[in-house]
Amino acid sequence: xxxxxxxxxxxxxxxxxxxxxxxxxxxxxxxxxxxxxxxxxxxxxxxxxxxxxxxxxxxxxxxxxxxxxxxxxxxxxxxxxxxxxxxxxxxxxxxxxxxxxxxxxxxxxxxxxxxxxxxxxxxxxxxxxxxxxxxxxxxxxxxxxxxxxxxxxxxxxxxxxxxxxxxxxxxxxxxxxxxxxxxxxxxxxxxxxxxxxxxxxxxxxxxxxxxxxxxxxxxxxxxxxxxxxxxxxxxxxxxxxxxxxxxxxxxxxxxxxxxxxxxxxxxxxxxxxxxxxxxxxxxxxxxxxxxxxxxxxxxxxxxxxxxxxxxxxxxxxxxxxxxxxxxxxxxxxxxxxxxxxxxxxxxxxxxxxxxxxxxxxxxxxxxxxxxxxxxxxxxxxxxxxxxxxxxxxxxxxxxxxxxxxxxxxxxxxxxxxxxxxxxxxxxxxxxxxxxxxxxxxxxxxxxxxxxxxxxxxxxxxxxxxxxxxxxxxxxxxxxxxxxxxxxxxxxxxxxxxxxxxxxxxxxxxxxxxxxxxxxxxxxxxxxxxxxxxxxxxxxxxxxxxxxxxxxxxxxxxxxxxxxxxxxxxxxxxxxxxxxxxxxxxxxxx
Numbered sequence: 001x002x003x004x005x006x007x008x009x010x011x012x013x014x015x016x017x018x019x020x021x022x023x024x025x026x027x028x029x030x031x032x033x034x035x036x037x038x039x040x041x042x043x044x045x046x047x048x049x050x051x052x053x054x055x056x057x058x059x060x061x062x063x064x065x066x067x068x069x070x071x072x073x074x075x076x077x078x079x080x081x082x083x084x085x086x087x088x089x090x091x092x093x094x095x096x097x098x099x100x101x102x103x104x105x106x107x108x109x110x111x112x113x114x115x116x117x118x119x120x121x122x123x124x125x126x127x128x129x130x131x132x133x134x135x136x137x138x139x140x141x142x143x144x145x146x147x148x149x150x151x152x153x154x155x156x157x158x159x160x161x162x163x164x165x166x167x168x169x170x171x172x173x174x175x176x177x178x179x180x181x182x183x184x185x186x187x188x189x190x191x192x193x194x195x196x197x198x199x200x201x202x203x204x205x206x207x208x209x210x211x212x213x214x215x216x217x218x219x220x221x222x223x224x225x226x227x228x229x230x231x232x233x234x235x236x237x238x239x240x241x242x243x244x245x246x247x248x249x250x251x252x253x254x255x256x257x258x259x260x261x262x263x264x265x266x267x268x269x270x271x272x273x274x275x276x277x278x279x280x281x282x283x284x285x286x287x288x289x290x291x292x293x294x295x296x297x298x299x300x301x302x303x304x305x306x307x308x309x310x311x312x313x314x315x316x317x318x319x320x321x322x323x324x325x326x327x328x329x330x331x332x333x334x335x336x337x338x339x340x341x342x343x344x345x346x347x348x349x350x351x352x353x354x355x356x357x358x359x360x361x362x363x364x365x366x367x368x369x370x371x372x373x374x375x376x377x378x379x380x381x382x383x384x385x386x387x388x389x390x391x392x393x394x395x396x397x398x399x400x401x402x403x404x405x406x407x408x409x410x411x412x413x414x415x416x417x418x419x420x421x422x423x424x425x426x427x428x429x430x431x432x433x434x435x436x437x438x439x440x441x442x443x444x445x446x447x448x449x450x451x452x453x454x455x456x457x458x459x460x461x462x463x464x465x466x467x468x469x470x471x472x473x474x475x476x477x478x479x480x481x482x483x484x485x486x487x488x489x490x491x492x493x494x495x496x497x498x499x500x501x502x503x504x505x506x507x508x509x510x511x512x513x514x515x516x517x518x519x520x521x522x523x524x525x526x527x528x529x530x531x532x533x534x535x536x537x538x539x540x541x542x543x544x545x546x547x548x549x550x551x552x553x554x555x556x557x558x559x560x561x562x563x564x565x566x567x568x569x570x571x572x573x574x575x576x577x578x579x580x581x582x583x584x585x586x587x588x589x
Contacts, residue, residue, distance in 0.1 A: 003151065010077075010141055011148045013096065017074055017113055018146050020102045025066050028059050035059075057531065061268065065100065068263050074098040074113060075141055075193040078124050081134035085111040092136070097121045099192065099265065116192050117234035125200040132157035140193065190264045191223045203228045212552075213575045225548050225575045226258060230265040232546055243545030244536040246271045246566065248278070250551040258550075269533045271544075275559045276456040278566070279463070280540055285450035291443045296454040297556025300436075302461055304444075307432035308422045309350050309465050313340055313357075314409050322365075322401050327372060335364045336409050343410065349467025350413055357410040362402065366393040412469050415462035419455065420446075457558035463540060464565060543568050552576035 035056050076097035084093030101115040114121040127135035140152040195203065202224050205211055215221040229247065233240050247270055249255040255272045262270055276284055295301065320331040343357035369392050374384030384392075396402050422428050423446035430441060451459075536542040547567045549555065553576040555563070564570070 006151055007148050010139075010151060014074055014141075014143065014146065014148055017096070017098070017102055018070070020104065020112060021066060021070065021073065024102075025063065028063050028066065032056065032059050032063075061531075064263070064268055069098070069100045070146075071264065072099060072143060072193070074143070076116075076124050077137075077139040077141060078127070078135050079137040080123055081136070084120070095120060095124075097124045115234060117231045122200070122204070125195045126197050127156050128197060129156055190227065190261050191220065192227065192265060195227065199224050199227075203231050208569075208571055210570055211573045213573065214577060216577055216579065221575050221577075222258065222550055223261070225550065225573050226261045227265065228573055229270065229546070229548055230262060230267050233267050233269070236545070240545040241269070241532060243543065244269070244271060244532045245546045245548070246273065246536070246544045247548045248273055248275060248550065248563065250274065250554055254550070269531060271533050271537045273537070275555060275562065276453050278540075278562055279456045279460045280538060282451055282456050282459055284453040284455070286448055286452050288452040288454065289443065291439070292452070293454050293556075295440055295443050296452075296458060297558050299557040299561075301458065301558050302561065304433050304436075305418075305422075305458060305461050306465060308418055308428065309413070309462070311428065311432050312411060312413060312418070312421075313344070313350070315340060316409070320405065322405070324369070324396070324399060324401060327369065329365060329368055329372075331365065331405065335361065339364070340410070349465060350410075351469050352467040354406075354410050354412065355470065358397075358406055361406070361409075362393055362396050365402065366396055369396070413466050414469075415459045415466060418462050418466070419458055454556070454558075457556065457562045460540070460562040460565070461558065542566060545569070545571065547572045548575065549573070550575045551580075553578050553580060 035052055074096055078095050078097070079088060080093055080095060081091055082093050084095060086094045088094045095111075096113050097116050098113045099116065100113070101111070101118065102113040103109045103111050116124070123133040123135050124138060127133040127138055135156045138154040138156060141148060142150045142152075191199070199220065202211070202213060205228070213221045213225055226247075229245055233245060247255075247258075249258065249272065251274055255274065259272060262268065276282060315336045316331070316333050318333070322329045322331060339357045339361040342360045343353040346353050346356050348356070366389055370384045370389045373392075374388070422432065423444060426441065426445055429444050433441060433444065530538075536544065544566050547563065549563060549572065552574040563572075
């Protein structure tokens with residue numbers, strides 16, 4: 001059969017696929033219009049609104065995938081031994097391979113097009129003459145828009161008859177050669193049409209740990225890693241839809257270069273970030289010496305930062321006297337030291353351990369106060385009960401002088417405040433980095449304001465050491481919303497129309513008659529309808545399901561600590577070339 005007739009046959013099938021795709025787009029758009037029109041203002045329940053918003057965003061994401069899939073929707077076909085939805089003879093099945101899966105709903109959901117990541121599509125990439133994987137024919141289909149412009153056949157096993165050699169017309173490697181000869185552009189192309197067997201094995205590797213992909217410039221390792229992301233999102237969609245995928249690149253220019261690959265493969269819910277951008281709000285504004293970069297990137301910096309935090313957990317050198325209710329109380333260094341030891345032994349982050357320090361110190365002050373106040377003039381036992389001491393404790397917890405003392409000995413700290421206090425102070429550097437030489441001290445000292453790129457990992461380390469500041473509990477926040485709602489209803493009730501003789505009280509219906517404070521507060525509750533990628537990108541503490549690190553050899557030990565905190569499962573793909581390490585603190589093995 002001549003090539004032109006085969007192209008015509010393939011064109012007919014491609015037309016069928018695009019008709020199915022167009023139907024999917026039409027259905028999604030119709031559902032979007034229904035959602036926009038069917039808003040019931042009389043039923044503003046939070047749950048209903050969230051469901052509507054969730055479906056709205058889901059449909060928009062689906063439309064994005066459908067529209068992107070039109071660029072090279074189908075690119076391959078295999079005639080293979082085995083069962084399937086499209087039999088072409090006894091024991092043979094025909095499978096079309098493309099960027100997404102399509103089925104015929106009117107024909108019992110018969111598969112029309114296999115997603116390239118599906119297990120049944122894998123022989124398209126694995127089959128060779130030596131190992132045909134049951135594939136008799138592999139056909140590469142080139143399209144321009146919706147038009148088939150050429151085909152390339154490879155006969156791998158089971159010759160199809162006397163005319164077999166004419167079915168194709170070019171060598172089996174033509175598709176790969178064509179891809180290699182295309183003009184280079186400023187954007188990375190996907191390689192889904194020309195994935196080779198060795199690349200496919202990396203893409204579909206089932207390792208649930210760290211997978212290292214090493215290769216020199218131009219070997220396609222980055223493209224393979226991106227296709228691995230698309231494959232993992234397809235295979236582990238339910239898990240990764242909840243936890244998200246992070247791709248870390250060396251700079252924003254590089255991320256822009258690769259940014260089109262995943263959308264072309266039908267995946268958009270991925271966070272792209274440089275290492276510095278992993279710490280929200282951090283914008284580098286100054287350069288620093290190579291020595292400074294090396295020191296800040298070294299693992300020893302974690303010890304220095306831990307010492308910087310401990311340096312701010314202070315014990316006074318002498319007794320501090322407090323005057324409370326005409327009573328002089330002595331806060332001895334030993335009392336503060338005991339409280340500090342108790343807080344440190346909890347092994348909680350600094351800000352979270354502040355509550356332990358506070359309770360222990362106030363308890364000691366309350367006991368001292370009780371001893372003075374409740375002393376029996378006749379020499380008997382203390383006159384105060386346990387309840388009295390507890391009341392003293394509660395009163396002291398609100399005493400301004402005591403609160404000032406707590407802020408002095410165990411303050412609430414921020415990562416930026418601690419790091420600035422360290423980098424701007426030769427005295428602090430000398431104290432917390434006392435085991436290091438003067439050259440190290442000078443390299444750490446900041447001579448101008450602003451952050452350097454290497455500071456991102458230090459800020460992240462400090463955020464881990466400090467923890468979150470004390471926050472209002474969920475129960476307290478709910479009570480606050482209810483009280484605000486009640487105040488609103490009280491105002492409405494107070495301003496109701498009561499001076500109209502024609503309006504009887506029983507006939508007048510106000511908001512306070514149909515809704516109570518708790519219901520109103522619930523309706524005002526904010527619900528997070530952002531996508532997983534949006535929430536993950538804004539959350540420093542997010543635990544990603546999978547992380548891809550490109551140019552991994554450039555990351556410093558401190559930056560690796562930042563990456564690992566975001567991957568507790570250690571399910572990662574690392575891409576790099578040790579021979580290309582340029583960072584003074586980068587890895588060399």
